[in-house]
Amino acid sequence: MNGVTVYGDVLFLINFSMDFLLLFSTSKIMHLRASAKRLLISAALGGAYGVAALFIGNTVLTLVCNAAAAYLLCFLAFPRAGRLILLKCTALFYGLSVLLGGGIVASYLLLSKLGHGIASDSYAYPLMSDIPLGTFLILGAVSMALAYVTGRIFGRQSGKHEVKVKITGAAGAVTLTCLSDSGALAREPLSGSPVIFAELSAVRDCLDPELYSALACADLSKAADGMRLIPCGGVNGSSVLPGFLPLRVEIDGVSRTAVIAVTENTDYGNYDGIVPSSLC
Numbered sequence: 001m002n003g004v005t006v007y008g009d010v011l012f013l014i015n016f017s018m019d020f021l022l023l024f025s026t027s028k029i030m031h032l033r034a035s036a037k038r039l040l041i042s043a044a045l046g047g048a049y050g051v052a053a054l055f056i057g058n059t060v061l062t063l064v065c066n067a068a069a070a071y072l073l074c075f076l077a078f079p080r081a082g083r084l085i086l087l088k089c090t091a092l093f094y095g096l097s098v099l100l101g102g103g104i105v106a107s108y109l110l111l112s113k114l115g116h117g118i119a120s121d122s123y124a125y126p127l128m129s130d131i132p133l134g135t136f137l138i139l140g141a142v143s144m145a146l147a148y149v150t151g152r153i154f155g156r157q158s159g160k161h162e163v164k165v166k167i168t169g170a171a172g173a174v175t176l177t178c179l180s181d182s183g184a185l186a187r188e189p190l191s192g193s194p195v196i197f198a199e200l201s202a203v204r205d206c207l208d209p210e211l212y213s214a215l216a217c218a219d220l221s222k223a224a225d226g227m228r229l230i231p232c233g234g235v236n237g238s239s240v241l242p243g244f245l246p247l248r249v250e251i252d253g254v255s256r257t258a259v260i261a262v263t264e265n266t267d268y269g270n271y272d273g274i275v276p277s278s279l280c
Helices: 008-029 036-055 059-077 083-113 133-156 200-206 209-216
Strands: 118-120 123-125 162-169 172-181 195-199 227-234 237-244 248-251 254-256 259-263 273-276
Touching: 008 036, 008 059, 008 083, 036 059, 059 083, 162 195, 162 200, 162 273, 172 195, 172 200, 195 200, 200 209, 200 259, 209 227, 209 237, 227 259
Parallel strands: 172 273, 195 259
Antiparallel strands: 118 123, 162 172, 162 248, 195 273, 227 237, 237 259, 248 254
16 A cells, blocks of 8 residues: 555445445435435445455456445345336436545545645645544534434425325225425326325225235236326336326315325335325
8 A cells, every 4th residue: 555554444434424425315316215224234335345445456447346336335225226226326326426525525635724634745635544533433423414414304394285185995095194296297198187196005005905916016917997007207217107096085175186106115205195286
């Protein structure tokens, strides 16, 4: 390492904190549900890779390994995402890391001006080894806390658009707490009815077993009475979602005509689904 001392524990903590923040941000931007346990495991692996990467001497090999590591971290954090979505998550994760890396460089330059650097040929070079381990621990904790608080703030900003949706099906009725969104413009092709998006688990109790089995089929190879296929597009690209025509839909007590599209493992924040603003 040409005489430069690098502390592996400090480097691990830096990469762990950064990777956790980046994975959390990626999950929010891509609207993917990720458990804290998976984010921590993935970030820990990223921290270990950051240390191991020091021993990769070839520049091209380093770039290839970095891309492969980014894909692996996203795969571990979002195991239920499709291949295309994983590739998009990887690209987003990589792009965010570049932006965050620029912030880290700026922080190091600021620290060097404050005296946390070494003088060499009249220039000050900030080194990780000059910053106490306790400082990095505090910065890591602050980074994760800010990521969590930011996610909560963005979730609460939509609270004024909360609506209650009662969906009646063949097996009964369920009441969902949904988010009204003016950007939800999908319509069912046959009837032209607006589409309400909801988690399959949230509407399960109003579905008969045959319809539920068809909606839960990942490859859409099953069919059932009342089932609908709904084309839609969004940040994750174009796709076809399974859905169903309910017997009745009420939004805040008012009867509406709508089709329900079901999703699985989609991050709706603290809500069960999304309702077009046109229905509210």
